[in-house]
Amino acid sequence: MPRKKEIPFEESLARLEEIVAAMEKGDMSLKELMIAYSEGVTLSQNCLKALDMAEKTMDLMVQEESGKAVEKDLVIE
C-alpha cells in the first residue's frame, strides 16, 4: 500500500512546537496563519495517532561472539 513517507514522531513534535511558537508571535499574515494552522492540525493528529498506535517492540539480547554482535529475542517474564 503506497503511503506518504512518515515524518518521525520527534520531528513532528518539534515542528509542531515550532509552529505554535511562531503563530503565537502574532506576526503572520492571514494566509500564513491558515497554512500554519492546517499543518499544525495535521502534525498534532499524526503525533497523537502515533502515540495511540504505539505497540511494544520486541526486546533483544545482544552478545559478542568472536567479535560479532549476536542478537536474540529477549522475553521478560
Added chain:
Amino acid sequence: MIVDSKGSDDIMWSGLSCAFQVLSGGMELAVHSVSEVNRYIKNLVAGELPLQHMMVRGEISNFKKYPSGHCYFTLKDSVSALKCVMFRSYAQHLRFLPVNGLQVIAGGGIAVYERDGIYQLYAESLVPEGTGDLALAFEQLKEKLTAEGLFLEEHKQALPRFPKKIGVVTSVAGAVLRDIYRVVSHRWPMAQLVLYPVQVQGEGAAEQIARAIGFFNRSYPVDTLIVGRGGGSMEDLQPFNEENVVRAIFASRIPVISAVGHETDFTLSDFASDRRAATPSQAAELAVPDRQELQRYLQLLSGRLRQVAADGLEQRRERLLRLMERTALKEPQKLLAERRQRLDIVSLKLDQLTKTALKDKKHGLEVAMEKLETLSPIQVLRRGYSVVERDGKILTSIKNAAVDDEIKISLKDGCLKARVESVSGQKG
C-alpha cells in the same frame, strides 16, 4: 618581611607587589598589610596542584560537629598536627561517627583560611583506617578521578527525548531488567530494550561491564544506556567503583544513566554517568517519556494551535468590522454627494455654454441666409425683372443676340419663348 620568591612565584609576587610596595627605593623593604600577606600565601598554596587533591593519614583530635552540620577537627601524628574542616555536604555522607583518637585517612585539598591566617585541610572524605582496603581504594580513586575532571558537570550529556533503542547493561537475572522493562513498556512501549547481559558482582564483573559499554559505543548504536544493578553491600557494588568501569562510562558517547543500588549508595559510576538514578525503575523513567503525559502535552499544543488561529481570525474580523463602521464604507453616498454637486455645476455650465454657442451660430446662419435670399435671382424676378437666355446662356448685352434668335424669358411665375424681331442699342 623577606620573601624568597623564585621560579613561577615571581609572576605572582611581582603582580601583587606593585599593589603594596610602598617604599621601593634603595635598601628599605616594602610594608604590607596582614591581609595582603595572607592573600599572597593563599594564592601560593592554591597554585600548588598536589595540594588540591590529596589523602592524609592521621589521628582525629578536637573533633567538633556544629549545628550547621560542618565538622572541625585536627589530624595529628607523633610530631605534627593539621587543622581540618569537613563541610556538611560531605559530612552527611559519612558512614561512621568520627571520634577523637580514631586513625583515619582523609581526602581533600589544602587551602589557606585568609581571615585567621591558617591553612587547613578541606576534607571531602574520611575513612577509618583498618575498615578495609575497599573504602580506602574508593576514596583514593575518587580523589584521583576528581582531579582529572571525570565528574565535572560540563561533561554531562543530555539524554535524548524519545529514545528508540535503550541499551541495558546488567544481569539477565535479577529485578533490575524486570523493573526497567515494566516501566518502559508502560510509559513508552515503542522503545526497544537491548540487553547486554553481564555479571554485576564478583570476579570479572567490572571487565564485562566496561566491555559492554564499549561494545554499544563501538558497534551497536543505541540512544541511551542504562548501566546498573540492585543495591548491595560495598563489596557487591565494587565493580561500579572500578576504574575501568568509571572510565568506560565517562568515555561513552552514548548518554549513560547509572542505576546502582539505592539512595544512600553512591558509586563512582554514579558520579561519572550523565544521570544518576537511585533505582532501576527511576533510571527507566529518566530514559523514556511518559506516553500519557505526552498525549496531554500534545492536546495542550493543539489547543493552543486552535486558539491562536481563532484569535488571529477574530482580530482580523474586528479590524474589518471597525473599518466597515467608517463613513467611506458605511455611507459612500456622502463621499459622492460633494462630487455629484461639482458634476452638476460643471454640466450646467456646459449646457449653458453649448446653448449660447448654438444661439450664436444660429443667428449667424440666419444672417447669412437672409443675405443669400436677397441675392437670389428669384427675388429679382419677384420684383418684376426678367432673365433672358439664349441657348442656356443668360443675355446681358444686345451684342449677344441677333434678329430671329430664339430666346427664353424667365419671369417670376414661368417663362416665355420668343423670337427677336429687332435689335436696337441704347441711346446716349
